[in-house]
Amino acid sequence: MRNISPCPGLTLLVNHVLGITALEFLWRMGVLSDPAAGALPAEEETKWLARGAGGDEQAWQELFEKWKKPLLAFFYRSIGSLAAAEDLTLEVFIRLHRAAPTYQPRAPFAGFVFHIARNLLRNEVRRQRRKPADLLPPEAFDYVSAPDDGEERRRAAELEEMLQLALAQLPEAQRTLVLLVYQQNLDHTTAAEMLGITGNALRVQLHRARQKLKELMQSQP
Amino acid sequence: MKDPRAPSDSEINELLAGRLRRTSPDFELRWRELRAELAGTKPRRAPWAKWLVWPGLATVGLAVVVVALWIKSPVPPAAGSVTFEELIALNDALQPASALLDPETREALLNLPPTSSL
Structure with missing residues (x-):
């Protein structure tokens, strides 16, 4: 067939873009993903998240119990405010709820949670200058065994x-x-x-x- | 001399690994409210078309550029062809000319047998 386009290079580029778009779509739909490749052992969080997305309140509680303290500690150490750390921790669960239908365990759940946490943190830091205003006493932490x-x-x-x-x-x-x-x-x-x-x-x-x-x-x- | 106040590596590790001993009642209360909300709301599944927005926009943009270039680029004239103005001029020049051969002779010449030895 005769190429009637005056710019065959651009036509090629458009074809490539269309091809990539189609591949991305198939990948998103899970058609191309090999279930054996990169499969991780199912973590309990994956199940909780799936159940939580279906409206299981207990599953949300399990997730919260496991992740509230790590998240609070991460946020508190990062921004130096317990009140802000609490807000951000709850916000993580809202983001998890939003991501639940499309979540695929391609990496450890901890990586997923802290990816969300870091994004929230960056927004928070941009929003307000970091100032460690309300320092917690050492007794608030579990590294102090017997406070005196x-x-x-x-x-x-x-x-x-x-x-x-x-x-x-x-x-x-x-x-x-x-x-x-x-x-x-x-x-x-x-x-x-x-x-x-x-x-x-x-x-x-x-x-x-x-x-x-x-x-x-x-x-x- | 080493500062006696300077923290040791093990102290830093211990501090960094520390978790909060307990959470506040207010925080737990806010969580319970949020939990009920999360459990009661079905997470909205992103429509599949949403995944195609950016790649689709890029493709459409490129397609527009290609079409614009294609429409704008003039079709190059074939080598050796004449323009319309030249044809008009030729026609005008030949208009007053009379034929060199009368119709019968011309017909006869055109139908000569191919065995000619010329």
Whole structure:
């Protein structure tokens, strides 16, 4: 057949775009996805989310019980306000509800949750300057085994303040990285995927972030 | 000299790994309200057409550009062809000319047998 187009290159490009669109559509519809490829062992969260989407209140409760404290800790350490951390934690569950019908466990659930959490956090940070206004006392955390009024209490309070102020001075990317790995125990692969960096880059950045955090804590007055 | 106040690595790890011991009653109350709301509302499934919006828009944009270019580009004249103005001029020039052969001779010449030895 004779090519009547004066711009065969553009025609080719349009064909490519149409092809990619069709492939994306098929992939979205699950036609192209190989169920065996990249399949993860079913996590309980996946089942809860599916049940929750169907209106099961108990499933939402299970999800909440498992994720409320990790999320609260992540948000509190990131923005230094418990009230804001509570708001954002509840917002995560609203986003989960919205995402439930199309959720596909291609990565660990923790990665999915903290991907949502980080997006919310960035919006929040953009909206209001981060100011650690309401520091929680060390007794609020489970790392203090037996709170007393003596030396141990004083040291815990000092360290708590140091950490929170140092985290406030750490750049967002470094802070999130430190929290995902040291607070949430996310494995390096999941954290790297979530942040869109390679495993090696993650190790380097994590080392730098950790060093910086320690320096900032030491430099607190 | 090392600052005695400086936190050790293990202290930092412990602090970072710390979780809140308990949540506030107000937070739990807000959750219960939200939970009822979530359970009572069916999450709206995104229509499949929504997934095609951006790729579709890009395709339409490209198609518009291609069509615009195609319409705007002039069709190049075939090599050796004459323009309409040239034909008019030729016709005008030949108008007063008389035929060199009379019709019978012309017909005879056109129907000569192909065995000619010329």
